[in-house]
Amino acid sequence: MSTTAIRVNGKATGTVTVTEVQVLPPQHWVDDNPSLRKITDDIAGAMEARPGKGWWICFGIAFAALLNLGGMVTYLFAKGIGVWGLNNSVGWAFDITNFVFWVGIGHAGTLISAILLLFRQQWRTSINRSAEAMTIFAVMCAGMFPAIHMGRPWDAFFIFPYPNHRGPLWVNFRSPLVWDVFAISTYLTISLVFWYLGMIPDLATLRDRTTNKIKKFIYGLLSLGWNGSHRTWTRYEIVSLVLAGLATPLVLSVHSIVSMDFATSLLPGWHTTIFPPYFVAGAIYSGFGMVLMLLIITRYTMNLQRYITMRHLDKMAKVTMLTGMIVSYAYLTEFFAAWYGGNIYEQYHFINRATGPYAWCFYLMVLCNVIAPQMLWLKKARSSIAFLFVFSIMVNIGMWFERFVIIVVSLHRAFLPSGWGMFYPTAIDIGVLVGSFGLFFTCFLLFIRVLPMIAMWEIKGVVGHGAHKMALSSDDEERKVVNA
Amino acid sequence: MPKSFVVATYSDAETLVSAVRAVRQQNFRVYDVYAPYPIHGMDEALGVRRSRLPWVTFVVGLMGLTFALTLQFYTTVLDWPLNVGGKPDNSTLAFLPICFELTVLLSGLATVAALFVRARLFPGKKEQIIAEGITNDTFALVVRQRDSSFDINRVWKILEESGADRVREREAEL
Numbered sequence: 001m002s003t004t005a006i007r008v009n010g011k012a013t014g015t016v017t018v019t020e021v022q023v024l025p026p027q028h029w030v031d032d033n034p035s036l037r038k039i040t041d042d043i044a045g046a047m048e049a050r051p052g053k054g055w056w057i058c059f060g061i062a063f064a065a066l067l068n069l070g071g072m073v074t075y076l077f078a079k080g081i082g083v084w085g086l087n088n089s090v091g092w093a094f095d096i097t098n099f100v101f102w103v104g105i106g107h108a109g110t111l112i113s114a115i116l117l118l119f120r121q122q123w124r125t126s127i128n129r130s131a132e133a134m135t136i137f138a139v140m141c142a143g144m145f146p147a148i149h150m151g152r153p154w155d156a157f158f159i160f161p162y163p164n165h166r167g168p169l170w171v172n173f174r175s176p177l178v179w180d181v182f183a184i185s186t187y188l189t190i191s192l193v194f195w196y197l198g199m200i201p202d203l204a205t206l207r208d209r210t211t212n213k214i215k216k217f218i219y220g221l222l223s224l225g226w227n228g229s230h231r232t233w234t235r236y237e238i239v240s241l242v243l244a245g246l247a248t249p250l251v252l253s254v255h256s257i258v259s260m261d262f263a264t265s266l267l268p269g270w271h272t273t274i275f276p277p278y279f280v281a282g283a284i285y286s287g288f289g290m291v292l293m294l295l296i297i298t299r300y301t302m303n304l305q306r307y308i309t310m311r312h313l314d315k316m317a318k319v320t321m322l323t324g325m326i327v328s329y330a331y332l333t334e335f336f337a338a339w340y341g342g343n344i345y346e347q348y349h350f351i352n353r354a355t356g357p358y359a360w361c362f363y364l365m366v367l368c369n370v371i372a373p374q375m376l377w378l379k380k381a382r383s384s385i386a387f388l389f390v391f392s393i394m395v396n397i398g399m400w401f402e403r404f405v406i407i408v409v410s411l412h413r414a415f416l417p418s419g420w421g422m423f424y425p426t427a428i429d430i431g432v433l434v435g436s437f438g439l440f441f442t443c444f445l446l447f448i449r450v451l452p453m454i455a456m457w458e459i460k461g462v463v464g465h466g467a468h469k470m471a472l473s474s475d476d477e478e479r480k481v482v483n484a
Numbered sequence: 485m486p487k488s489f490v491v492a493t494y495s496d497a498e499t500l501v502s503a504v505r506a507v508r509q510q511n512f513r514v515y516d517v518y519a520p521y522p523i524h525g526m527d528e529a530l531g532v533r534r535s536r537l538p539w540v541t542f543v544v545g546l547m548g549l550t551f552a553l554t555l556q557f558y559t560t561v562l563d564w565p566l567n568v569g570g571k572p573d574n575s576t577l578a579f580l581p582i583c584f585e586l587t588v589l590l591s592g593l594a595t596v597a598a599l600f601v602r603a604r605l606f607p608g609k610k611e612q613i614i615a616e617g618i619t620n621d622t623f624a625l626v627v628r629q630r631d632s633s634f635d636i637n638r639v640w641k642i643l644e645e646s647g648a649d650r651v652r653e654r655e656a657e658l
């Protein structure tokens with residue numbers, strides 16, 4: 001602030017206080033302002049070094065769970081889905097719960113890589129690669145469940161419309177289950193392509209760094225002869241933007257379509273128009289919970305505190321809090337609509353949800369998804385790694401139980417009391433769920449060892465020249481104010 | 485056939501952008517610039533036109549949409565109409581989700597494929613690294629020596645004055 005005297009014809013007539021335009025300096029998303037070479041060394045070095053004890057312990061547990069999955073699924077195939085706790089009232093339980101849960105986890109990855117790219121959020125650069133990897137592994141886990149609950153999984157390819165010798169008998173395109181097949185396979189394919197495309201420049205970096213012949217060959221094959229040409233970079237950025245633009249509506253459509261598996265039925269608790277946005281918000285909430293957990297593990301086991309900073313965790317905690325509140329609002333709306341709608345079956349469903357035999361699931365879900373995110377208003381909570389880690393686990397538990405409540409509680413007491421029943425999971429049910437976590441974490445832990453888990457080229461763009469330009473919309477006048 | 489180039493290397497992007505401007509101001513063509521990350525503002529400095537690849541997305545997207553509509557209409561109305569829950573054979577509204585998914589899937593894949601074709605990226609391609617450290621921390625400005633009228637001394641001087649760490653001549657197949 002400065003004070004200037006105003007003079008008219010040489011006589012002082014008063015003073016005016018002039019306030020300089022205050023522009024916030026661009027946020028630094030990487031600590032200590034490392035040089036370009038240092039960034040490469042830090043990130044590529046972390047994966048070239050031998051894995052530490054922490055990694056081996058995590059991998060051991062995850063791999064044991066994966067082996068367990070193999071055993072469980074083999075047993076399931078040999079015996080049939082009768083080994084699960086399904087019955088006439090509840091014909092859909094853990095399998096579909098796990099499916100919706102895992103698809104939801106994937107959504108945060110696409111949100112970070114595509115939607116935040118369109119919004120020019122630079123904090124995504126440290127976390128987008130691992131979040132995208134998480135998407136792919138989560139969708140893989142999700143895709144497994146419909147396949148294994150088919151009863152005859154060896155005929156799983158019947159779900160695709162292809163000219164066959166049975167007529168040809170086509171799939172029923174009016175069914176949301178068929179929409180699901182298209183949505184999930186499109187989602188997996190586009191996510192995989194986006195992830196790989198983003199990695200090409202980094203794979204080239206690894207190719208040029210390594211002295212190991214086998215690694216050089218593999219990275220060379222995967223990096224497609226990338227040589228850093230700016231003409232290629234220009235096209236590459238346009239294509240990334242186009243893919244982000246395609247992935248954004250795609251990610252919203254995927255969980256909307258998943259929710260239609262339920263919403264297009266007539267069952268109380270399922271037959272509601274709020275489902276698509278409600279499911280999408282829940283998906284992003286659970287996905288961010290998982291990203292938080294994975295990044296807390298990654299930054300410790302790989303020593304990447306400089307790149308995955310507390311500020312990143314803080315941002316993610318805020319997104320989680322926001323989506324958590326949208327989810328809470330959806331819970332309230334569901335109860336309100338049941339009461340206001342005046343349909344006795346719908347009303348009974350919600351009374352049963354809060355007071356019936358599965359009420360503990362409902363209250364656990366409320367604790368994890370409604371009450372826990374409210375703690376994040378406190379700066380102290382958002383800056384405590386221990387709290388965030390526990391919170392991220394709670395988010396996952398809460399969101400798994402949300403799907404369980406929606407699916408099982410709706411099915412177990414539908415219209416006719418004579419058709420009511422209870423669902424109790426068997427050891428195989430629980431084993432397959434645990435096993436899917438094993439598959440997910442095994443893939444993720446291998447990923448952080450063999451592929452660049454932080455986008456080096458994007459970090460370089462953010463710490464360097466590009467960041468300044470983007471943050472200040474290349475206005476030199478503004479920059480002077482900041483530097484002053 | 486290898487072509488001959490003058491290659492200047494830099495250690496930061498801002499010097500590179502001003503060097504590109506200086507070279508172009510003297511009416512020399514910059515063959516290409518090599519960098520570890522996309523430099524914002526370089527498109528204008530180089531005079532690179534905005535890529536037309538999004539047209540591929542648009543056209544293939546339309547084709548995907550047509551394909552999805554045709555597939556669903558043919559199978560459920562023409563080839564084998566089945567009465568499912570009394571719904572009309574041509575349940576257009578129920579066909580929309582798959583129309584959307586196939587549009588996105590085909591246009592996305594085609595855009596990436598078009599990028600690979602246009603930028604000549606394919607597995608097994610031998611990388612042509614014009615200067616060491618291009619994928620790490622080095623930036624390079626490359627000018628092609630087209631014919632005998634090419635005034636190499638002048639280019640050399642401009643590049644050296646532009647703050648290059650090193651200028652040299654190189655033959656390469658870029």
